Amino acid sequence: MARPSSRRIPAVLWTWYRGGNFRGFQRQVEGPTVQDALEGALGRAGSPATVMPSGRTDRGVHARMQVISLRLPEDVPPEALPARLAPHLPPDVGLCVARRPPGAFHAQWSASGKEYRYHLTLGAPPPEAWRPYALDVAAEAALQPGHRVTPERLEALLARAVGTRDFTAFHERSSPQKPRTLQTATLRELGGGLFEVRLEGAGFARYQVRYLVGSALKVAAGLLSEEQWRAALDAGAALAGFKAPAHGLVLWEVRYPSAVDPFGPDERLHPPGLPDAPPFTGAPPG
Template sequence: MRKAGVPYPVMPAGRTDRGVHARMQVVSVRLPPCYTSEMLAERLPPHLPPDLGLCVARRPPEGFHSQWSAAGKEYRYRVQLGGTVSEAWRPFVMDPSLEPRLVGTPIKPERVAELLGAAVGRRDFYAFHEHSSLRKPRTLESATLHELGDGLFEVRLRGDGFGRYQVRYLVGSTLLTAASSLSEEHFRAALESGTAIPGLKAPARGLVLWEVYYPSDKDPFPPEERARAPGLPSAPPFSHHPEEADARAA
C-alpha cells in the first residue's frame, strides 16, 4: 500500500490459512485526502504479487468495515471422490487417495452429503476448530455437496462465522466418517456437544474463500460483480467446471 501512496494499514474481512485461496477477500483501507478509489485501482496492481489481484476498488457506504460489517461467508472445498484428478485442478483439490487415513477406503458422495447436512444449524463447533478461536455458538446456514464432473466434487459451506481451520476439520472429519474411519456416533456427538474427536484437517489446497456477505445497506458490491468480478481469473480454482478449465489449459 505504501508503494501505491497509501500509508495506512489494511483490514481484511478475515484471515486465510497458508495455501488457501480467496476468490473474494474484502479489505478496508483509509485513503489520504484527495486520493480516490479510482487512483487506488490504477496505482496498486503493479505492486501486487502475481498471484494476488485487485478486482474492484470503490468508496463503500458510510460506516462500512470489511470485517465488522460482514454478515457471513461462503467457503468452497474441492475433493476428488472418483476418477483421477486432472492436471489443471491438481494443485487445488484434495485427493483422498493421498491421505493415510483415507487411502483404500471408498467414499460415497451420497454419504458425504448426508453427513454434511447433519452439521447445519446453530451449534458449538468446538470439536472442529482450533482452540485458539473463541468458543461460541456459530450458525452453519447450509452445507451441500455438488458434483462438478469427472469425479470432482465441491463442498459449499455458508455461515455467519467460522473458527480457525473449521472448514478444513469439518470437511476432513466428514470424509473420515463417510469412509467409516471415524464412527458416526462420535461425529454426531462432536456436532451436538463439542466432544473431542480424532478428526482430520483437510489440506489447505482444496479450500477457497468464495464470498463475503454484507447487509444490503452496507454491501458495496452489486449482484453482477459478486457473480463475476472484473478481472477475476476464470482458471482453477475459480472456475466451476473441470472440463472448462482443462479446455482453457489446452
C-alpha cells in the first residue's frame, strides 16, 4: 500500500467569524480563540495544519474577511475544505473560499491594505438583530454627559484623520511608531439610526481603529476639544481618548496586489457562504 505523501503545498482560506465568543484570533493559554477553532477543525477533518492570518484581531472583534495562509498535504484539495470543515467548526466561524494561492503569496506579508467597518447608532438604540454588533452611542457611559452626536459632526472629524501620519496618539505602544496612511474615512447610514464608519488604509496599529472612532465620538460629544483632536493627529499630542468597544468592529476586507490576489472581484462583492446577517451586512460599495 502506498504511503500518504508528506509533501505540503501552500493554500489560502477566506474565513469569517463573529468574535463575541472568542478571546481574539491568536491562540492563547486561556481560550477559546478563532485559531483554536480553525486548527481544531483541520485536525478533526484529517488535515492538521498551522494557520497564519493576515493579522490578529482582538477579543470580541469580528471578521467578514480574514485571510489565512497554511500548508496542506498535497493530496488534500483545498477546494474541499469548506464542506469538510463545516461539521467541525462552531457556528460563529466559517469559510467562504479555499484554494491554492497564486505565486509567492502570504496572507500577511502580501497584503497591500485593509478595510475596517465600525457600526454604531446615533439617536436610537440598535435594532434587535444589530444589538450585539453596534455601539449605542446615546447609552455609552464614556460619552456622558455630552452633547448629542450628529452624523455630520462625526463624519467631519473622521475626514480630518485621513492622510499619512504616525497616529501615535491612537494606538497601543506595543505597535511600532511609524507613519501609517489612512486612505479614506467615511460614515454611511444604514437606516433606523444605524451607521457604519468605513476606514481604509495601508496598515493599522493595534486598537488604532477603535481609538480613532471612539475619540472622534468623544470630540463630537463635546467632551474633548477639536483643538485637542487636531493636535493629536498632527503632532501626536497625548489625548484622553476613548477606545470604542470591540463588539462594533469588523475586519471587512483584506486587499492584495492584482498579481497575487487569490480572490476575484465577484467573490469580494458577493462572498460565497457568508451569512447574510449582521455584522456582515453593510452599506453598498461606493
